[in-house]
Amino acid sequence: MFSCRLIDPEDMISRFVVCRYRLEPRVESNDEFTVLPNGSLFVPFIFMYPLQPHEYCLDVFRYHDTKEEVVLPLVCFTEPLQQAHLYLHYILYPLGLLISVPFLIVTMLVYCRIPELRDLHGKSLTCHVMCLTIAYIFLAAVQLGGETFHQKICVVIAFVIQFSFVACFFWLNVLCFDTTWNVLANVRLQKCSNDSSENDYICYKRLKDGRVNMPKATERSVFIFYSLYAWFVPLLFMVFSVSMDLMPTIPSSYLKPNFGEKKCWFSSEDAELHYFYGPVALLICVNILLFILTAYKVFSFEWKAPKHRPRQLFRMCLSLFGVMGINWVMEIVSWSVGGPDYIWYITDVINTFQGVIIFCIFVLEPRVREYVWKKWGRQLSNIMCFKDNMSYSTPENAIKQNNA
Structure with missing residues (x-):
């Protein structure tokens, strides 16, 4: 459900906020959320990062069928620059x-x-x-x-x-x-x-x-x-x-x-x-x-x-x-x-x-490259040769290639 509000030009934090989306875990399983101790909102199936307090708000809603009141978050949309x-x-x-x-x-x-x-x-x-x-x-x-x-x-x-x-x-x-x-x-x-x-x-x-x-x-x-x-x-x-x-x-x-x-x-x-x-x-x-x-x-x-x-x-x-x-x-x-x-x-x-x-x-750097090749060049060559041998279709051909 969407909820829009007017934006106060004096509010530097909310100047990017355009609309809000209500998370409803009962309706959509991906809307599962957790309010962390530091005040941020963790929505693991939608957002890759926890939402900061200025990116969402909490409000009380009542379900018409059960008359039950629940507290649900309203997630703020952001403009592309902030995204x-x-x-x-x-x-x-x-x-x-x-x-x-x-x-x-x-x-x-x-x-x-x-x-x-x-x-x-x-x-x-x-x-x-x-x-x-x-x-x-x-x-x-x-x-x-x-x-x-x-x-x-x-x-x-x-x-x-x-x-x-x-x-x-x-x-x-x-x-x-x-x-x-x-x-x-x-x-x-x-x-x-x-x-x-x-x-x-x-x-x-x-x-x-x-x-x-x-x-x-x-x-x-x-x-x-x-x-x-x-x-x-x-x-x-x-x-x-x-x-x-x-x-x-x-x-x-x-x-x-x-x-x-x-x-x-x-x-x-x-x-x-x-x-x-x-x-x-x-x-x-x-x-x-x-x-x-x-x-x-x-x-x-x-x-x-x-x-x-x-x-x-x-x-x-x-x-x-x-x-x-x-x-x-x-x-x-x-x-x-x-x-x-x-x-x-x-x-x-x-x-x-x-x-x-x-x-x-x-x-x-050339001097270091020379030292690296001197110490590990033969091992790297053997690894490359081993990969070439593995490309042969039969083990017998690989053995013959190694012996050669």
């Missing part, structure tokens, strides 16, 4: 996040399993990708079914997402710092002549063949310091957020995250600024300064080889920062400025597919 936004929010964004996850996992496996890639840069990249993987999995779960989660589960997931994203940006900061350090050491030691006594520069050593490298023992110690910084600081940040949010002794006048009150995230923009966007913006500014310094050193120095390792490293990290840094700058701008959602669709979609982009930058 497109809901489609992007509940379908396309989670789909992009879930598509990115396998690419992130493959990137981790490549940099974990190939010894040549397990240097300081490779280990840091693996930690960065691992944080992003965890954040994407939980963020996709929230966008697909967060409204149906119990509040306690919602709070836990929100803290995991906060920690994962903050740690992700701390590891990106580590990658930027490590790239700058590597370039500065190469520039300093490459300028020295072979007979110079200056062969060390802050943990880096110049080898006899002219290459600049960090000894393995020193590399392990540096990675421990990196890990203490990039894991421990976000952990302290999360513990502080948990304490502010859950400890009853902290006055309500203090700014709290209030996870789980409205959604599986912060309850207000002020909380988002102090507990998430503020630290992320600070790290992005530091990374920009590091890249400006690195770019100056890279392009002002005459490298002996056109494919010098520090220069390649800078290009890859610059690409990574361009993907994460610039898009998150746009994310922060969209959060602070506001405006129509469709303006930020492109950057939001790019953010969801970061896993694919990271895979293309760090795994499809």
